[in-house]
Amino acid sequence: MNKLNFLRPNIENLNTYLYSGIFLISIAILDVTLNSFFNTNITSFLPNFISFLLPLIIGTVGLHIIRIEFSGIKNLDLLNKNINTNTFNAVLTLLIIFAVIKSIPPFLSWFIIDATISGDTKEACTGTGACWTYIKIWLNRFIYGMYPNELQWRINLSFIALIALAFVGLIPSEKFKKFLTLYYVVIYPIIAFVLIYYLISGGAFGLEWVETGAWGGLSLTFIVSFFCLIFCFPVGMFLALGRRSELPTVRYISVGFIEFWRGVPLITVLFMSSVMFPMFLPEDFFMDKLVRVIIAISLFEAAYVAEVIRGGLQALPRGQYDAAKSLGMGYWKMHIFVILPQALKLVIPGIANTFLALVKDTPLIFVVGLLEIVGMLNLAKTNPKWLGYAMEGYVFAAIIFWIICYAMSKYSYNLEIKYKTDR
Amino acid sequence: MNFKLNKIIPQLATLLAVILVFGFLTYNAQVNMDNRGIEFGFGFLTQESSFDVQFSLIDYDGSHSYARAYLVGLLNTLLVAFIGIILSTILGVIVGIARLSPNYLIERTAAWYVEFFRNIPLLLQIFFWYFAALRALPLPQDTEPMLGVFFLTIKGLFVPRFVWENLDIFFYSIIAAIISIIVIRNYARKLQENEGKQLPVFYISIGLFIILPLITFLVGGVSLNFSIPELEQMSNTSFKYKGGLGIPPELIALTLALGLYTATFIAECVRAGIQGISKGQKEAAASIGLTPNQILKLVIMPQALRIIIPPTTNQYLNLTKNSSLAAAIAYPDLVLIFAGTALMQTGRAIEIVSITMLTYLSISLSISVLMNWYNKKIAIKEK
Secondary structure, three states, X not given: OOOOOOOOOOOOOHHHHHHHHHHHHHHHHHHHHHHHHHOOOOOOOXXXXXXXXXXXXXXXXXXXXXXXXXXXXXXXXXXXXXXXXOHHHHHHHHHHHHHHHHHHHHHHHHHHHOOEOOOOXXXXXXXXXXXXXXXXXXXXXXXXXXXXHHHHHHHHHHHHHHHHHHHHHHOOOHHHHOOHHHHHHHHHHHHHHHHHHHHHOOOOOOOOOOOHHHOOHHHHHHHHHHHHHHHHHHHHHHHXXXXXXXXXXXXXXXXXXXXXXXXXXXXXXXXXXXXXXXXXXXXXXXXXXXXXXXXXXXXXXXXXXXXXXXXXXXXXXXXXXXXXXXXXXXXXXXXXXXXXXXXXXXXXXXXXXXXXXHHHHHHHHHHHOOOEHHHHHHHHHOOHHHOOOHHHHHHHHHHHHHHHHHXXXXXXXXXXXXXXXXX | OHHHHHHHHHHHHHHHHHHHHHHHHXXXXXHHXXXXXXXXXXXXXXXXXXXXXXXXXXXXXXXXXXXXXXXXXXXXXXXXXXXXXXXXXXXXXXHHHHOOOOOHHHXXXXXXXXXXXXXXXXXHHXXXXXXXXXXXXXXXXXXXXXXXXEEEEOOEEXXXXXXXXXXXXXXXXXXXXXXXXXXXXXXXXXXXXXXXXXXXXXXXHHHHHHHHHHHHHHHOXXXXXXXXXXXXXXXXXXXXXXXXXXXXXXXXXXXHHHHHHHHHHHHXXXXXXXXOOOHHHHHHHHHOOOOHXXXXXXXXXXXXXXXXXXXXXXXXXXXXXXXXXHHHHOOXXXXXXXXXXXXXXXXXXXXXXXXXXXXXXXXXXXXXXXXXXXXXXXXOOOO
């Protein structure tokens, strides 16, 4: 490509080349834009194949003749450096631009222009676009599952309370700071459990009993991920310590436990919890489906958390252990006050990734018959009144999950940056 | 004495706790099974399964045993994993390299691809492809063929099937080609070390790989025909393809979702690996006069692969485990056939779930053992 030196601008005749190059590129983009937005083909007089490729060829030539090493014009130099370094890059650049232009009209028309949101029945959806009416009608089910409508304030209330309680940690003065860990690790989970047990599930204080089979939708996704997140962390921490232990029995048991859970897919674990686990319980002992699922997912994710924490423990220099021991600290004191605070700080991104995986794994609980949001979608999809709107449902759920997961990953990234400066 | 007790007591306590828990569970299982009149055992594996499977790589119908059904499921799982791994590797490497492109637009596109597919649950993606995207395809009778021979319909993808004659001779020729390529590579390396001459090994390899099998076509009596799928009307409204190879939509949706999802993780591994090589390496290589291609091939890649391969193998393992989501769209994999249908029919929860878990466990463990061996082999030996 270096030999293609004709039609190359230099600093004297730059303007001529620049104007003709920009002209050619504009024609190319105009052609594609007209084609995609107004469905007209200004090069229709040409044979089909050439007419199709023409904008690409014209655009490439245009980009070629404005390519100059240094022009002194800031924008041109920026353009050349970033998207127009050689012919191959120029073609790729054009292809991406054209693809974006081409995909905007169908996307917009499906999403907004031809979409329907008014009305309450399937008949309202006459357009060729998405039928958001379907989402609107089913939204309540997608969020609360089969939970009775008039009792849904209980779910709302407990979630608001939980969020508010999570922010308690920001309030107290220096005096109470040292209790914060205790609060988040012990007290908060207990409060959460009590709230969900008495408020959402009911059955006491005059509240109506709602069985877990009726829970569902997005709120169930949150409940399951929340509890698994709380339980899997301490278990994972003990497993990680066990795997690093000097005592062979403890070490082998931890290794066996971790490798077992990491080696099997979650779906078989859930199968186990639903069909095999009841066989291992005492005869008259009943354990709720939801509880079994939460235990199963917690143990599963704990193994992953353990591996992540082990990475942090291994990354700490030996000197930290030696220094703590030389101060006369025992095993637990050393770990609680010296090792774990540093190790956990190191593995924040890894733990966040595990939690992200956990949230993305929650739809799997459909195998035991619990319907969180994806399960509810599949149920709504088969409703005879609303056949044929699978696409809208999945797009809706995908957007929700994407926002949750993307926010979480960005947050963990910020945490990582924040704690990196400390060291 | 005191010192020793310190070490023994926690160990004994842990051991005791584990034994107690296991003993408790086993005792309960014993009682429960006695009550229901089930006996623990694997005798059911030889019984007749009496259920059919839609898609099977080996000969199978209801008259075969449960063990055979297990094999069908296992092969189907491995098939999905194999296709998924190839797809995700190709895509992942391309996207990973694109993320390092100097072209801003390409870099952004790749980054958005990764952010997009990574943050949506895999199950949702499988459902999307299977229930929304592939259901929008035309019926067999309305399908326009692609390139004349491929039919992408709501019933799946129908492609021409190879009909071989003397396939074994063709195989031998490929093996011969591979062996001779290895020999030539070694010879070229020796030649370069001793005399500094470079052979165009790459072109010679490609040539050998094409020419040797070609010769078998000309003289070895190997022949290849295609059985092209043809639409056949069974009745007024039902159409069916005859001949060719039908790929069920479940398999397409599953491999597509697995490939697109896992590719994002592999792309990140590739990017991290290439970025992990310090800039000095590239500059040093350039300063001794290597061409950009040689820099990539001889300096960057050998070092980057050392970083890339372990996490990528982990992703392959994840893909294999994730392929169990097949059960959600009724693709007959190990979980659906064995832990689903077979369990329903026999009611032997403990045996079947343990066999299924052990199968996945042994796949995982054997790959990790292989990986540890490989890691030790390629680790930089510091002096």
